[in-house]
Amino acid sequence: MNHVTSETFDQNAKAALADVQLRGALRNATSLFGRRRLAAATSLDNWEDLRSQARAIKDDVLLHLDRYLEQFVANAESRGARFHWARDAAEANAIICSLASERGARIIVKSKSMTTEETHLNDALEAADIQVVETDLGEYIIQLAEETPSHIIAPAIHKTKHQIAELFTQELGMSPTDDIAKLTSTARSTLRDRFAAADIGISGVNFGIAETGTILIVENEGNIRLTTSLPRVHIAVMGIEKLVPRFADLDIFLKLLPRSGTGQRLTTYQSFITGTKTNPESEGPEELHIVMLDNGRSRMLANPVTRQSLACIRCGACLNACPVYQQIGGHAYGSVYPGPIGAVITPQLMGLEKTQQLPYASSLCGACREVCPVKIDIPRLLLHLRSEITENSSPSVTQVKKRTSERVAFKVWRMTMTRPWLYKLSAKLGRVFQIVVVKDGKIGEVKGIARVATPLTAWTGGRDLRPIERRSFRELWRASLGKN
Amino acid sequence: MHTRTNNRAAREAIFESIRSHLASSEHLNAREEAIKHKTATPSASVSEALTESTSIVDSFKASLEAVDGHCLVVHDERELVHAVDDIMRELRQTKLSSLRIAISDGPDVQRLVDLLDTDLDEVGVTPSRSDVFRFDIGISRAQAGIAETGTLLLDSSRERHRLVSLVPPVHIAILDASAIVATLSEALTLLRRDEQVSPIVTLVTGPSRTADIELTLAIGVHGPQELYVVIRS
Numbered sequence: 001m002n003h004v005t006s007e008t009f010d011q012n013a014k015a016a017l018a019d020v021q022l023r024g025a026l027r028n029a030t031s032l033f034g035r036r037r038l039a040a041a042t043s044l045d046n047w048e049d050l051r052s053q054a055r056a057i058k059d060d061v062l063l064h065l066d067r068y069l070e071q072f073v074a075n076a077e078s079r080g081a082r083f084h085w086a087r088d089a090a091e092a093n094a095i096i097c098s099l100a101s102e103r104g105a106r107i108i109v110k111s112k113s114m115t116t117e118e119t120h121l122n123d124a125l126e127a128a129d130i131q132v133v134e135t136d137l138g139e140y141i142i143q144l145a146e147e148t149p150s151h152i153i154a155p156a157i158h159k160t161k162h163q164i165a166e167l168f169t170q171e172l173g174m175s176p177t178d179d180i181a182k183l184t185s186t187a188r189s190t191l192r193d194r195f196a197a198a199d200i201g202i203s204g205v206n207f208g209i210a211e212t213g214t215i216l217i218v219e220n221e222g223n224i225r226l227t228t229s230l231p232r233v234h235i236a237v238m239g240i241e242k243l244v245p246r247f248a249d250l251d252i253f254l255k256l257l258p259r260s261g262t263g264q265r266l267t268t269y270q271s272f273i274t275g276t277k278t279n280p281e282s283e284g285p286e287e288l289h290i291v292m293l294d295n296g297r298s299r300m301l302a303n304p305v306t307r308q309s310l311a312c313i314r315c316g317a318c319l320n321a322c323p324v325y326q327q328i329g330g331h332a333y334g335s336v337y338p339g340p341i342g343a344v345i346t347p348q349l350m351g352l353e354k355t356q357q358l359p360y361a362s363s364l365c366g367a368c369r370e371v372c373p374v375k376i377d378i379p380r381l382l383l384h385l386r387s388e389i390t391e392n393s394s395p396s397v398t399q400v401k402k403r404t405s406e407r408v409a410f411k412v413w414r415m416t417m418t419r420p421w422l423y424k425l426s427a428k429l430g431r432v433f434q435i436v437v438v439k440d441g442k443i444g445e446v447k448g449i450a451r452v453a454t455p456l457t458a459w460t461g462g463r464d465l466r467p468i469e470r471r472s473f474r475e476l477w478r479a480s481l482g483k484n
Numbered sequence: 485m486h487t488r489t490n491n492r493a494a495r496e497a498i499f500e501s502i503r504s505h506l507a508s509s510e511h512l513n514a515r516e517e518a519i520k521h522k523t524a525t526p527s528a529s530v531s532e533a534l535t536e537s538t539s540i541v542d543s544f545k546a547s548l549e550a551v552d553g554h555c556l557v558v559h560d561e562r563e564l565v566h567a568v569d570d571i572m573r574e575l576r577q578t579k580l581s582s583l584r585i586a587i588s589d590g591p592d593v594q595r596l597v598d599l600l601d602t603d604l605d606e607v608g609v610t611p612s613r614s615d616v617f618r619f620d621i622g623i624s625r626a627q628a629g630i631a632e633t634g635t636l637l638l639d640s641s642r643e644r645h646r647l648v649s650l651v652p653p654v655h656i657a658i659l660d661a662s663a664i665v666a667t668l669s670e671a672l673t674l675l676r677r678d679e680q681v682s683p684i685v686t687l688v689t690g691p692s693r694t695a696d697i698e699l700t701l702a703i704g705v706h707g708p709q710e711l712y713v714v715i716r717s
Contacts, residue, residue: 029699063513066502079683085494095491137705138696154696161698184694184702191706196617212681222692222707225650230613240498247676251669262695266633266668268551269707270687272675277683283613283646284684298501302509304516 004148006334006346009357016328022158026329029157033320036263037371043265044255054252055375058311061210061243062301068210068243069292075213079275081288089119092293096121096202096235097128099289103233105130105199109191111217111224112136113204114152114314115237115293117336118349121202132202133194135223137187144171150330150338152316153261158329191223201227201285205238206313207253210245214274215290218257218267225269234285236273240292241310253313256373260315296349305384309345311374318368318378324361333358340368344381352389359385424472431468438467540631541661541715548634551690552703553711555634557661560716565599567714568656572602572621575654575710580620586611586652588624588645593658597623610644622648626657626688626713629664630671635689636713637671641682649688655708657688661717 004012016022041047061068073083084099086092100108108125110116110132122143125132134143138155142148144167149155156164161178168174174186203224207216215236217224228234244253258264276288300306319325319339330338335346335355343362347355359382368378390403416422437443443465459465471479545555554571558564572583584606587593597607608619624645628637636657640646649655665671675685692707703709 025698032699063506065506066499069499069502079680083491083495085491085498087494087497091494135706136696137694141696154699156696157699159697161700164697180697180700180702183697184705188705192617196614212676214681220692221694221705222650223705225686226706229646229650240502247672247681248669251672254668266635266687266689268689268691268693272681272685272687274681274683278641282683283610283640283644292498294498294501298498298505300505301502302505304509304513307509 004331004334006350006355006358009332009334009361012332012334013328013361016332021160022329023327025157025160026326029151029154030320030326033154033261033263033316037260037317037320040259040263040265044259050252050256051373051375054256054313054373055311057244057249057252058374059308061245062241062307062310065241065243065298065301068245069240072208072210072213072243073292075211076208076215076275076290077213079213081213081275081290084289084291086291086293086295088295089293092119092237092291092295093121093124095291096237097124097130099233099235100125100130100200101128103199105233107194107198108132108200108202109135109194109198109227109231110139110202111204111219111227112139112155113202113237114336115204115239116202117149118295119237119293121237133191133198135191135194135227136219137184137221137223140187140191141167144168148331149336151319152314152330152338154316158331195226195230198227198231200233200235201229201231202235202237203227205236205242205290206257207250208238208243209247209250210243212247212274214247214272216250217271217273218254218269219271220262220264220268222269225271228271228273229284232285233287233289234273235289235291237291237293239297239310240294241297257313257315260313260317260371260373300348303384305377305381306348308376309341309348309381311376312341312345313374315373317371317373321367321371323363323365323367333361340378340382341376344378344385347385352385352392356389359389424474427468427472431470434467441467443467540664540666541717543631543666544629544634544664544713544715546634547632548690548711548713551634552693553634553690553713555713555715557715557717561596561599564658564714564716565596565601568596568623569601571656571712572600572604575621576602579710580654582620584608584619584621586616586619586622586648588622588643588648590625590643590645590658593623593625596658610648613647616647616651619648619652621654621656622650622652622708623656624649624658626659627663628671628674629659629713629715630668630687631664631666633668633689634713635668635671635687637674638686638688639682640684640686646684646686649686650707653704653708654710654712656712656714659713659715661715664715 084095086095108130122132134140141156141164150158161180164183165178168183168186169176172186172190203217205215206218258267277284297310300310318341322340325339333342335342337345343358347358362382364379366379416426443460541557548555556567558567582605585604586608587597589610625643626636627639627642638645638649691703691709691711692705693703694705695701
């Protein structure tokens with residue numbers, strides 16, 4: 001596996017920007033998803049109401065999470081589900097590995113689950129000598145290629161059909177073709193063998209329903225139904241925050257989630273699973289194990305600003321809307337959760353020390369907040385995390401110097417902007433002194449003054465600045481404009 | 485090894501963490517705008533479409549066809565048998581080289597298959613998980629339908645159709661027009677109506693699909709490639 005880390009976000013982003021094929025694929029994907037989402041949202045006349053209601057439900061759940069968890073667990077246990085509690089990723093993986101080894105499992109089929117990506121479950125299972133097969137088509141492709149997902153709902157959007165065809169020819173012995181239908185049917189028939197042979201199926205969970213103890217999993221392909229119907233044992237892994245109080249609440253979330261994710265009115269399949277089968281003769285697994293993962297989530301409850309990150313339903317709409325994600329894709333974030341929501345969740349899950357650059361991976365334009373189906377104020381969260389980085393981390397000497405010069409710079413800026421005479425004077429001076437840096441009518445990369453004005457070089461490293469005009473608007477106005 | 489005591493300790497630690505962090509947020513919550521405790525009000529109003537059964541069937545059909553499903557409407561058993569015979573003939577001519585049929589134990593499904601004119605290569609009743617993979621067509625009933633989305637509701641505690649509706653490349657479902665509700669919200673109410681929610685309920689809207697390769701739609705990746713719904717009105 002090539003593990004890209006969040007620590008090197010700036011370099012990752014630069015590498016992604018240089019990848020022409022990746023940027024073409026991202027442009028297609030994000031604009032298509034964006035258009036479909038908009039069309040699907042506007043097809044309902046109460047979209048804004050639904051968003052507000054969904055958020056109110058999630059706020060209620062999070063504020064009383066202990067009570068809803070108790071209710072959910074009691075109801076599911078009374079129907080035969082068994083619960084396992086994991087404080088962190090390692091504990092979750094250990095639980096699943098020991099469930100598997102106790103049952104002598106050799107082959108595990110898995111449907112897409114962001115939570116198990118978060119815990120790197122596959123690595124743990126492989127280390128325990130258990131074969132684990134991803135069955136979502138996109139996840140299967142990236143597992144074969146030994147890569148990581150680049151988008152929450154389309155994990156392999158960074159790959160072309162030619163690359164996938166090459167991969168299938170090499171790994172599966174498929175005769176060369178670029179036909180997507182053929183590629184899909186090759187994956188279908190290869191994975192059927194795995195489904196038939198699997199001892200355990202592992203899935204994620206989209207919603208847990210407190211009043212009945214039901215888990216709901218949504219999908220389009222059918223691999224989740226196969227994963228949860230064929231093997232004798234089903235293990236579902238869920239974050240502790242994924243609850244809704246009532247069955248009826250799903251009406252709202254099932255309207256928001258598919259429309260926000262793929263622009264569908266409803267995904268092809270919804271599986272409502274409540275405990276184990278009541279009749280031993282029935283089809284389906286004999287055991288249902290639900291692994292409840294904390295891994296930093298309960299910490300986020302401590303502040304209403306951070307708490308809202310737990311309302312996320314993993315639709316991916318903010319990725320598609322984000323001008324930064326649109327250019328660099330998911331891998332650059334160095335985490336399973338990319339895009340705007342990743343930039344706020346990853347630092348909270350993994351700690352700010354290793355993810356300092358992520359909260360800055362945004363222009364704060366607010367597009368993510370506009371599209372979020374549960375109205376998470378991501379820009380506010382980003383600012384909150386940025387202020388935590390500057391206030392709480394123990395800075396190095398150079399950082400202290402940088403911070404001091406930043407403070408001085410902002411003080412000078414404020415003085416200038418609040419005093420018209422000083423503003424006019426500095427504009428005049430700027431006009432004179434800018435000749436040093438203006439080249440071909442623009443301010444490009446200012447290498448010469450790098451030592452004295454680092455923030456300026458950082459800005460012009462990627463962009464051209466317009467020089468100050470020869471005459472200001474006020475001067476033009478006085479000279480002629482105002483006289484007409 | 486993750487022992488039982490370990491599990492209890494982890495559970496207690498997580499609950500303790502939830503409670504203490506929530507408690508420490510109280511003074512901050514006050515500063516935030518008052519958090520509304522709006523509860524979801526399921527739209528209790530039974531839609532007008534319900535009273536007019538013809539329009540609800542039309543609406544179901546249109547919604548299903550919009551997601552690449554096939555929908556036929558019949559009025560009696562004779563028409564039903566004809567319709568299924570037609571489907572078989574078409575499949576035989578187009579994509580299937582054999583007609584091995586897996587059927588559920590739903591009411592009248594066996595009877596329907598007995599009445600078919602088509603020569604069938606094999607009929608298996610609720611085949612097991614090791615046996616089900618070789619069948620070409622699965623036939624079952626659906627317990628309800630949702631008109632606004634063209635969705636089937638399969639309650640697998642009432643009929644053994646979990647595998648026959650999923651594994652074979654073609655699924656034919658028989659749905660009573662009277663079992664179609666107008667909205668998703670009504671279907672959710674239906675699911676909640678019984679004392680105990682069924683252990684496994686699946687909502688199915690059209691054939692299996694994916695767009696994981698270059699965002700190009702491909703039908704029938706893991707579930708059925710063709711879905712036929714025959715509505716009996």
